[in-house]
Amino acid sequence: MKRRLSIALGVVLLVAVIGVIVFDRDDETPTRDVVVRGVIGSEKLAFFRDERVREAFAAHGVTVEVDTAGSRQIATTVDLAGYDFVFPSSQPAAQRIQRDRNVTTAYTPFQSPMAVATFAPVVEVLERAGVIRDGLLDVGRYLELARAGTRWDELPGNTEFRARKSVLITTTDPRDSNSAAMYVAIASYVANGNAVVASQDAEARLLPELTGLFLRQGYAQSSSAGPFEDYLVAGMGRVPMALVYESQFLGRQVRGDGTIQPDMRLVYLAPTVYSEHTLVPLTDPGDEVGRLLTTDDRLGRLAAEFGFRTSDPGVFADVMAEHDLTAPDLVDVVEPPSFETLERLLDGIEARYS
């Protein structure tokens, strides 16, 4: 770490000549400042734009500027020239960037399980249909409904939500976004008889069903902030069930900003996967951001306040307890398939869009 610091300072001296102001680290007197630019998954935007987070970085002489993009876009189409780090929402996307750009370092400062944001009436309907039990959405039962093309108004005894729309979880576009890829990881595991997909035969067999889960929804947005915001703003008729990172929902509950209405519910998937938000540095200042996120106590606590499960589970548990929230320890957690398998599945789905 010392060595990296001295390199950073060397860079800083050069940069200072061309007029960038940088903080002095020793006494935290803001005399000089480095602007560090990154591309991140949209679900972390609120965190990076938060005033306290900016102050926490500023205390180390760092100003972080971010642009958002879908995690797969970050790994494939976004021009990364001029950026100091990328911070997609999953390891597979991060690994691809590491491989493509020959970067060995990566930081995973926080993670978040995939869940479903929904509404009390929808929960009742799905409990009656045996899809939700004890607050967990049984992905196997859900896939049976999806396979049959069942519409909400066809569910027996449903008086609460009689929309003439298929029972489908609203996701992001699998061509762009990590949360959709995480959904593929979960659905492929269950549809494969509760086993991680590990053969090309299995991929070929599962592809039609997986494709249907997306194409039947129609147009999907490219970043996970989109469906969640629609869920919050436009309600049940627009998005009865949104695939979200747990952090998106918890973060708003912690902030108590009034956007989580009394009839809104967070339901966990069984099984689910953890999305591991992974920062890949592209420059030394980018590396500094990764290091700070992983080691700085103040940033760790702030991450927990944004609903992320931190590398020190105690921090996250404390923040939840302080806000009378419960985030269960999830036991039914599966591993995503290998990077190559997941990419092939996503490519296979993508091919069906044109």
Add this chain to the structure above:
Amino acid sequence: MGRKALASVLAVAAVLAGCDSAPEPAAESAVLRVLAGSELADLEPVLDEAARVTGVRVEFTFTGTLEGTETLASGEADGAFDAVWFSSNRYPRSLPEADRRLGDEVKIMRSPVVLGLPEAKVRELGWDRTRPTWADIAEAAGQGRFTYGMTDPSASNSGFSALVGVASALAGTGDAVTPDQIDAVAPAMTRFFSAQKLSAGSSGWLSEEYQRRLAGTAPGPKVDGLINYESVLRTLPTPLTVVYPADGVVTADYPLTVLTSASADARAAHQRLADHLRSPETQRRIMADTYRRPAVPGVALSDEFAVRDLVELPFPATQDAMDALLRAYFNELRRPSRTLYVLDTSGSMQGERIAGLKSALVALTGADGSLVGRYRGFRSREEVTLLPFGTVPGRPRTFTLPPGDPAAELARISAYAEALTARGGTAIYDSLVRAYELLGDPDPARFTSIVLMTDGENRNGSPLTAFERELRASPSRAVPVFTVLYGESHAADMTRVAELTGGEVFDARSSSLAEVFRDIRGYQ
């Protein structure tokens, strides 16, 4: 007024948010060049305020959704614009070449595309008691129980959303509609579109013409209602009662989207502006002033919105499905067109001008393969008459395009156009009167319209007043005349003709004749 001679309805550049003499600009001033849907013009006061607070002034260039998508996909937007702001990104996102140029998108407001009718009509149809489904609406439309106007789906997002929404709802699978389902829903869709008695290339012209006809200041038959954004229907001088179909709607969400080619400064300006527009105060102001729904969590919908939780119909994700729907709409589902072109082939048209006319006509026979052009050519089931004139009206030639593949007839139109020659004088009004004679009493099963293109003043035959007299004598024949200014045409007279007939003036002096002919197709 929309009556002003428009440069081009689809490409009017307008600087909206002017620099008021704000005493102290709150932030660094910047200009954000935005390619946008024309219905955003009503945000002018909001954007003025935004410019004062954020220092970011929006410079709009208006376009249609398909045209804007083409501008993006071709790369022409790179460097020319910093951001796009359409009513939805669904169409551009379906094209990889356009999609990859779209950066951060920030939704600013929402408005569903719905049916607006006078309150009495809603009661008569029983829709005040039970919300109808799109199938119910199609049924009533087919029975002639109401009529409506809608924008051309290839020109404007409101028409496009309605087309896709109706198809999805009628297919009834609960999923996004697919190309192979279109045949099955075609009969119901044909019934639905049989009640569409007014089409327009722009949403603004549509509501103005609707009101003019209602007030009797335009000669065309009155139309009961409009399919348009809730925000448009509710802000008409006499607001319409909104019918929210029970099975769902398609909602515009107005994503202000920075381009990936934008500079760092432009990206920062985009964010400053978006943050301001999404602040609770601005969201409430947009809601109160424009009747659009807020897009920001935590900003509550005001009590004025009676129907709050709307089911959103799935929208297809593939360009295949969207194109199949557009093709079906123009060639099978909508009322066929009866179109007559009165074309100046006088001596002054010699050289470049006649060449421009030829290529403008040939473009409509399928030569224009652009995203928009594909839907603006002559269509299956259309009847097209070309009436060239010089010193006297020439011999009309009528082409009847069959259902199905019209290629052979299109080739004949193309050959005819190529053979046009310029000679003689300019008998505008004799020719226009002749056009009216040829059309007779318009067939209500068709969209009937005239295009009048001339490059000079009336030199031969009867004057404008003679045409006015004819028109007064047989008001039932009123067919809208879309006049085209070209060369030295008499702008005031052409405006008068458009006004008298419920048409519109198009200006081909500053853009090409081909572009204008293409734009006029949205009204035919």
